[in-house]
Amino acid sequence: MQNDRLIIAGRELTSRLFVGTGKYKDFAETKKAIEASGADVVTVAVRRVNITDRSKENLLDYLDPKKYTILPNTAGCYNVEDAVRYARLARAAGVSDLIKLEVLGDERTLFPDTVGLLEAAKILVKEGFIVLPYTNDDPIVAQKLVDIGCPAVMPLAAPIGSGLGIRNPYNLKIIMEMVKVPIIVDAGVGTASDAALAMELGADAVLMNTAIAGAQDPIAMAEAMKYAVLAGRLAYKAGRIPRKLYATASSPIEGML
Amino acid sequence: MVETIQIQVNGEQRGCQADATVGDLLRELAIKAERVAVELNLEVLDRKDFDHRSLKQGDRVEILSFIGGGAPVDVQGKGRGFVHAE
Numbered sequence: 001m002q003n004d005r006l007i008i009a010g011r012e013l014t015s016r017l018f019v020g021t022g023k024y025k026d027f028a029e030t031k032k033a034i035e036a037s038g039a040d041v042v043t044v045a046v047r048r049v050n051i052t053d054r055s056k057e058n059l060l061d062y063l064d065p066k067k068y069t070i071l072p073n074t075a076g077c078y079n080v081e082d083a084v085r086y087a088r089l090a091r092a093a094g095v096s097d098l099i100k101l102e103v104l105g106d107e108r109t110l111f112p113d114t115v116g117l118l119e120a121a122k123i124l125v126k127e128g129f130i131v132l133p134y135t136n137d138d139p140i141v142a143q144k145l146v147d148i149g150c151p152a153v154m155p156l157a158a159p160i161g162s163g164l165g166i167r168n169p170y171n172l173k174i175i176m177e178m179v180k181v182p183i184i185v186d187a188g189v190g191t192a193s194d195a196a197l198a199m200e201l202g203a204d205a206v207l208m209n210t211a212i213a214g215a216q217d218p219i220a221m222a223e224a225m226k227y228a229v230l231a232g233r234l235a236y237k238a239g240r241i242p243r244k245l246y247a248t249a250s251s252p253i254e255g256m257l
Numbered sequence: 258m259v260e261t262i263q264i265q266v267n268g269e270q271r272g273c274q275a276d277a278t279v280g281d282l283l284r285e286l287a288i289k290a291e292r293v294a295v296e297l298n299l300e301v302l303d304r305k306d307f308d309h310r311s312l313k314q315g316d317r318v319e320i321l322s323f324i325g326g327g328a329p330v331d332v333q334g335k336g337r338g339f340v341h342a343e
């Protein structure tokens with residue numbers, strides 16, 4: 001697996017597990033969990049600085065941007081204008097053109113508004129952003145995002161934070177077969193087996209936040225996810241046996257009494 | 258005496274010196290310029306222009322930086338009670 005590196009927009013990544021940085025108890029726990037996960041890519045949100053209380057620490061004091069690839073998102077944006085605005089602010093606040101583009105359509109499900117997503121992606125790609133779009137498990141939309149110039153596509157496994165796991169493995173599989181860029185399964189993972197399943201299907205990476213941060217022991221779960229992604233990737237590369245309805249004996253009949 | 262003007266910073270009214278720049282405002286707020294993005298009247302500024310852009314009466318300034326996030330629910334504070342610093 002030494003040479004099994006994921007490359008996105010020319011960036012070579014060691015880990016196929018991407019992690020979010022929300023919902024942790026504090027920055028120290030965030031740092032420990034991310035270290036345990038072995039992730040290279042960490043997502044962050046862009047928000048107003050607290051100007052009345054300047055004693056608060058900064059997330060980047062805990063996550064060295066030289067060590068991690070910081071992937072800002074446009075979380076919380078429900079229209080094209082807001083998403084584009086936050087993407088521009090993220091670029092101005094950060095060090096790169098990377099953006100995890102989210103245009104949400106509904107507060108209850110947090111499902112992507114794929115019409116708005118395509119529009120925002122078009123604008124941002126034109127402005128030189130490296131757009132990693134959070135999208136639905138729709139192969140046609142995924143292909144359109146690639147046509148626009150997205151170097152990877154991030155279809156959901158299930159609603160954000162739901163922990164429901166891979167709800168539509170067949171659509172994800174079709175996306176993986178149809179679309180010729182890396183596929184990062186994003187959102188909805190609940191536990192290690194979900195992450196392993198995504199990788200066994202052929203995903204190039206998995207992104208998660210709540211499954212780790214919301215676990216009883218986030219640091220232990222981060223480590224579990226690291227192994228799950230590695231195991232799933234290895235199994236995918238190894239090639240699983242076909243499913244059959246009836247048994248095939250493993251021990252030879254020859255030599256029996 | 259230096260004239261003061263009223264501006265809006267992250268939604269809050271505050272006074273500042275009439276000849277102040279965006280860079281001056283950040284220093285007054287003890288905010289490291291290399292960690293933030295600044296939007297002046299909806300225009301995202303280049304960091305190297307902070308010291309060249311002066312503030313005018315009624316200007317709306319937004320100062321933003323990275324916080325922990327992965328999913329939108331995180332930043333709405335519905336997580337495990339962690340109040341994000343910035």
